[in-house]
Amino acid sequence: MSKTLFDKIWDQHVVDSIKDGPQVLYIDKHLIHEVTSPQAFNELKDRSIPVFRPDQIVATADHNTPTINQHLPIKDALSKNQLEQLSKNCSDNNITLYELGHKYNGIVHVMAPELGITQPGMTMVCGDSHTSTHGAFGAIAFGIGTSQVAQVFASQCLLLKKPKSLRVTVNGKLKKGVLPKDVILYIISKLGTNSGTGYFCEYAGNVFEDMSMEGRMTVCNMSIEMGARGGMIAPDQTTFNYIKDKQFAPKGIDFDKKVAYWKTLPSDIDAVFDQEYIFDADDIGPMITYGTNPGMGIKITETIPEENNSSFKKSLEYMNFEAGSSLIDQRINYVFIGSCTNSRIEDFRVAASFIKGKQKAENVTAWLVPGSKQVEAQIIEEGLKEIFDNAGFELRQPGCSACLAMNDDKIPKGEYCVSTSNRNFEGRQGQGSRTILASPLVAAATAVEGKIIDITKQLN
């Protein structure tokens, strides 16, 4: 029978099936961080259960870490305690940890792919909903709760019902200035925030085939914002080239053997999906959000739609926007380029190419937060830091930062922030903050102009 990419990987990882119930799914890689793991370690300790396969777990500190002066002791007592607990839990259980300051430290979804930990055909989980990022490699990767983190610690397995399959196809040629972030924001704006719930999504079509791995990660990262537990893209030569020679990638003949296996994974031509959506690349433009969920997005040239429903109105009220108005010329005082969605080297290259030779607007505070120590080093090595410095941008140290504002990187109440992150929920970037999601290009342009501009005019 014909199978999808998802079916092939899932079926190879089923250990057992409960009649009329869930299946026992084997997990190849378990990524952990400081915020969603401590209660899981406590659970095991309380029940005297050992960690079953510590060598299949990799830990990093990212959610709660400062992005300046990382060499100094952490001031916030609770954050410090959480990071110390992670270090202790990892050392007590023989788990590899890339802690603050380590050359491999970074946001979990940036660090694992760039080290070659993420590979096609794997099952991967992490106590973080953006684990869907790793699906860019043709892996089944999804976010889990802390109870499930404990389950994987105890058994390297999870009890799960197989989700339904969904395919989103985008064919055609993307217009100038349209980035992977715009593609996924466009898809979510069309499908809504819960259309993917209960599904695992495969992205297909030449638009994704032509994308870099960084771009594919941006797309898969936001699958959860339409409700899908995960998103995937079939592995191809772009994938293999990216993985080759990475720190933890298979080497030599082992690599060749793996590639031969990875080539068997793409969905069969006649595979059937439970749900299909098809879009035309030509319809996509640079995107921006105007509301308080990622589905509330428009092309930068469009006006805010009108909807007669109380949740929609509540959302516009929070943002202090009006239906029917345009966001062009909206004054913006904060710009954030970072997060597991857009903090890879390619994102900073895009930003730098726009910023080069220009100056940041005086009213704007602009934070550039690389996704990892490796990205940070590359920014310096490629001379991008100099461009940012000269233009008045602040390059910070790696971490999740203002995406969820757990550390000190918070947007003040009432302020707008054009952000390359993934969520524009109320207060997401700080109490009372107002988030406008966009691509790194739109974010960079906003920082230079001090207001939202029609980027398409500058490019044509």
Place this chain on the structure above:
Amino acid sequence: MEKFTKIISKAIPLAIENIDTDQIIPARFLKATDKKGFGDNVFRDWRFDKNGIPNTAFSLNNPLYSGSILIAGDNFGCGSSREHAAWALVGYGFKVIVSSFFADIFKGNALNNGLLPLQVSPGFLTVLMDTIHKKPETEILVNLEKQIISIADTNLFENFEIDPYKKTCMINGYDDIDYLLSKKEMIEAFETQRK
């Protein structure tokens, strides 16, 4: 995990759609390393203003409403995977969340904490919402064994779905770790055969 069979309780209405886990428990409260105390900060930024003054317009602060059942708008629990959201709702005293749709990860987290995510039809959700708004003292009955939710002193009810395995876990207070540990040999055999 606490056992769950049935409850009779008044309910609190929260007629907002797409309630995300950042609203249920904002990220700044995720620095704790145990599961306690999150109930104090459930819906923190809707319940209180920046100076900690309660927002009297918010239904959880309205003395007319009480009970261990929350009736919420469509697509409840979207966003972050933080299980802290389930801990916060349980910590506040909720045992059942009723909505017309739940986000996947939240649903699993709730079930793993003895909190029942009870999905009803959009029509029945409207009936529930209207009933509670008009008569806040109305009691709602939830019977997990029979998979029925009903409104006391009326003939209004609806059957709801739940995974049979999860139902057994909820009724008996079992969790998935117990089950997975019982499969250890099978898991080891699976690992050996893959090598």
